Amino acid sequence: MNPAIRVSGLHHVYPDGHRALAGVDLTVEPGERVAVLGPNGAGKTSLMLHLNGVLTATSGTVEISGTPLARNTLRQIRQRVGLVFQDPDDQLFMPTVAQDVAFGPANFGVRGPELEQRVRAALEAVSLTAHADRSPAHLSAGQRRRAALATVLACRPEILVLDEPSANLDPVARRELADTLAGLDATMLIVTHDLPYAAQLCRRAVVMDAGTVVADGEIGAILADADLLARHRLELPWGFRISSG
Amino acid sequence: MGGGHSHPLYRDGHSVVHRLPAEVKIVALVVFVFAVVATPREMFWPFAGYALILLGVWRLARIPLSWIAPRMLIEAPFVVLAVLLPFAEGGDRVEVAGMSLSVAGLWAAWGIVVKGTLGVAASLTVAATTTARELPLALSRLGVPGLITSMLVLMIRYIDVLGAEAGRMRMARISRGDSPRTLHQAGAIAKGVGGLFLRSYERGERVYLAMLSRGYDGNVPALALGPGGAARASVRQWWAALLPAAAAVTVAVSAWVLR
Numbered sequence: 001m002n003p004a005i006r007v008s009g010l011h012h013v014y015p016d017g018h019r020a021l022a023g024v025d026l027t028v029e030p031g032e033r034v035a036v037l038g039p040n041g042a043g044k045t046s047l048m049l050h051l052n053g054v055l056t057a058t059s060g061t062v063e064i065s066g067t068p069l070a071r072n073t074l075r076q077i078r079q080r081v082g083l084v085f086q087d088p089d090d091q092l093f094m095p096t097v098a099q100d101v102a103f104g105p106a107n108f109g110v111r112g113p114e115l116e117q118r119v120r121a122a123l124e125a126v127s128l129t130a131h132a133d134r135s136p137a138h139l140s141a142g143q144r145r146r147a148a149l150a151t152v153l154a155c156r157p158e159i160l161v162l163d164e165p166s167a168n169l170d171p172v173a174r175r176e177l178a179d180t181l182a183g184l185d186a187t188m189l190i191v192t193h194d195l196p197y198a199a200q201l202c203r204r205a206v207v208m209d210a211g212t213v214v215a216d217g218e219i220g221a222i223l224a225d226a227d228l229l230a231r232h233r234l235e236l237p238w239g240f241r242i243s244s245g
Numbered sequence: 246m247g248g249g250h251s252h253p254l255y256r257d258g259h260s261v262v263h264r265l266p267a268e269v270k271i272v273a274l275v276v277f278v279f280a281v282v283a284t285p286r287e288m289f290w291p292f293a294g295y296a297l298i299l300l301g302v303w304r305l306a307r308i309p310l311s312w313i314a315p316r317m318l319i320e321a322p323f324v325v326l327a328v329l330l331p332f333a334e335g336g337d338r339v340e341v342a343g344m345s346l347s348v349a350g351l352w353a354a355w356g357i358v359v360k361g362t363l364g365v366a367a368s369l370t371v372a373a374t375t376t377a378r379e380l381p382l383a384l385s386r387l388g389v390p391g392l393i394t395s396m397l398v399l400m401i402r403y404i405d406v407l408g409a410e411a412g413r414m415r416m417a418r419i420s421r422g423d424s425p426r427t428l429h430q431a432g433a434i435a436k437g438v439g440g441l442f443l444r445s446y447e448r449g450e451r452v453y454l455a456m457l458s459r460g461y462d463g464n465v466p467a468l469a470l471g472p473g474g475a476a477r478a479s480v481r482q483w484w485a486a487l488l489p490a491a492a493a494v495t496v497a498v499s500a501w502v503l504r
Contacts, residue, residue, distance in 0.1 A: 054458050075460065083458045089406050090451040093399055095378035107460035135377065137405045155459060 002066030004030045004159055004187040005051065010060035012046055012211075020046035022211035023060070030065070030158075033188040035198030035219060038208035039233035044191045045086075047208070048161050051189070052081035065158065079108050082157030082186075086164045088144035092136035097128060097147050100136065104155040122154035126180055142173025146180065153184075161189045166197045195223055195236050207232055253405075254316065254372035261485070262306035262374045266478040267383035269486040274371045276490035280497040281363045286356035291500040295363050298489045298496075299370065306374050313369055320365045327357040377401045386477070391464050403448070411441055 005028040012021040020043045028034050036044050049055040050062055053074045062069040064077050082104075085091050094100035101119045110118060123129045126146035136144055145165065152160065165181070166174045178200055181188065192198050198205060198219060205222045207215040209232045215222055222228065223242040229235055236242065262270075277298075284291045303313065334350030375383075380401065384394040414437050423433055478486075 049454065049458075052458050054454050075462075078458055078460050081458075083455070085451065085455050087451070090448065091455045093402050093452055093456070095376075095381065095398060095402065099378065099381075103456075103461075103466070104459035106466035107462065133378070135402075137402070151459065 001030070002063075003027045004032070004065055005189070006061075006063040007047070007050070008061055010047070010050060010062065011058045012043075012050065012055060013058045020211055021050070021057075021060075024208070024211070024213055026206060026213055026216075028159075028187060028189065030187055031185065032204060033190065033202045035202040035205040036189055036191045036208060037193070037195065037198060037205055037222075037232075037234055039193075042208040042232075043211040044208055045163055046211075048083060048163055048189070048191055051159070051161055052078045052083060054083070075108075079155055080157055081159045081161065082152035082155055084149050084152050084160065084162045084165065086167060088136070088141075088148040091148040091151055092144060095135060096133050097136055097139070097150075098123070098132040100147070101132075101150050101154045104151055108155060118154045118156070122150040125153055125184070126150045127176075140173070142169050142176065145169060145173070145177060149177075149180065158186060159189070160184065160186045161191070163191045164193070165190060166192065166194045193234075195234065196240060199223055199242055207234070209233075254369065255376055256308060256312060256373040258307055258374070260306045260374070262302060262370075265374075265482055265486050267375045267379040268386045269478045269482055270371045270375055271383060271387065273486045273490040274367055276487070277367050277493045278364050280490070280493035281360050281367075284360075284497045284500050285504055286352060286359070288500050288504065291496045292359050292363065294496040295493055298492050299363070299366050302370055302489050306370065308370065308373050312373070313366065316369055317362070317365060320361055323361050324358055327354040327361075330354040330357070399452070403445075403452075406448070407441065407445055410444060411437075414441065 005026065007024055007026040010021050010024040011019075013019050022043075024043070024047055026047075036047070038044050046055060050057055050069075051064070053062075053069050064080055067073050067077065069077055092100050094103060098119055101122050102115055105115055105118045119132075120129070123132055126149050128143060128146055128150060131139060131143060131147070136147060139147060149162075149165075162181075165177055169177065174197070178197065181190075181201055188201075190198060190201060202219055205215075205217065205219040206213055207222060207228065214232060215225075215228055220242055223236065277295075281292075281295055284295075303310070330353045331346040331350035332344075334347035334353065336347055336349040338345045338347055339351075340346075377398075381394055381398050384397065385391065418433060418437065
């Protein structure tokens with residue numbers, strides 16, 4: 001069976017010369033939930049944008065379930081890999097939540113009752129059915145984050161990539177989102193600084209720094225390695241201890 | 246119907262005008278504005294006629310004058326421009342209160358102010374009775390190209406986000422002792438506007454990336470969904486909505502005939 005994600009030798013240099021990725025190798029098996037940890041500027045978001053071809057690699061390859069990312073597979077891969085961006089306001093651009101949720105599947109050719117059903121199911125999965133016809137501007141931060149997740153869920157992706165899902169959420173919204181995510185069976189890549197959140201949702205963690213993967217393993221072991229965390233500007237919140245195993 | 250789908254110019258209600266499909270109101274607005282613009286400015290009575298038509302529509306839509314009036318301030322910058330015209334224009338001059346004013350400039354100023362005011366008032370009427378979510382469908386039914394529709398939709402959505410961003414920047418400036426009313430702070434405000442422009446540009450880029458990653462290929466698909474997908478306008482609704490517009494056209498035509 002092909003791995004869900006296989007990234008090899010991925011390099012990316014931005015037009016201004018900034019080297020964001022300097023040879024990333026990463027394999028993720030179907031159904032795995034993997035936390036991608038690392039300090040600001042480590043290349044986490046750049047990696048995420050490569051997974052469905054929004055950014056194009058300077059060199060290296062990305063394969064999704066055995067299909068290499070190329071110009072002619074772009075559309076298919078964008079349908080299979082859903083990105084949830086950090087700022088929901090970047091994702092929600094239509095006048096109402098329901099219209100926004102319909103945007104993705106409609107782009108992929110879903111129409112009529114099937115489209116309505118997809119929208120309903122996605123909104124239900126994030127408990128926003130009651131807010132379908134509201135403007136995203138009138139939702140709370142937690143609701144907006146869940147709405148952004150719904151816009152991607154409606155595309156029925158095999159792989160979900162979330163950028164800082166817990167940022168700017170109050171504790172209850174943060175837990176509600178974790179409950180929603182834990183209930184999904186998609187392969188998941190969670191890019192975050194929030195180490196307890198990563199530990200709650202993922203079994204495996206990958207640490208990135210300076211554009212490469214510097215550690216990859218069981219999340220308990222990684223979070224228990226204080227030296228490793230300190231070397232890469234990561235630390236558990238005050239008073240926190242992860243019991244490994 | 247909750248109030249949560251509104252834009253700042255929307256006034257919640259259930260009047261006949263509110264219930265009309267948006268495309269009909271847009272057409273009526275365009276016809277009305279054309280009629281106003283085409284009217285010779287040397288005549289006064291047609292403009293009174295247009296104002297009466299608007300007052301009638303406001304009555305039907307139950308929009309009080311006190312709600313329209315403060316929102317008319319949006320017109321202020323154009324009025325300032327118009328006020329300068331009588332001083333700047335050449336030609337014959339008249340003495341008014343000790344000032345020498347250009348006759349052509351006075352006519353031009355009158356034309357701008359009266360036509361602008363009527364145009365803004367009519368647009369406010371449509372805005373007050375039409376929610377943002379009706380717009381994309383209405384525009385695409387009118388045959389407006391998808392690119393323009395999506396630009397408008399994006400603008401409506403992000404004007405709030407940008408407004409909030411500008412508000413936060415202003416708050417941060419004030420809380421560091423800036424007083425926006427004094428002249429020497431103009432530099433700080435100008436830099437703030439520049440910063441806001443950069444931020445909006447970057448946001449635009451991120452929004453585009455997010456759209457791309459959901460399969461966007463340059464066309465916004467028709468999203469005739471749920472309550473957003475109101476029924477097409479019936480013939481009767483077209484007639485009802487075009488009545489004020491037709492009245493405006495009648496006024497404009499008779500103005501030309503009677504001239």
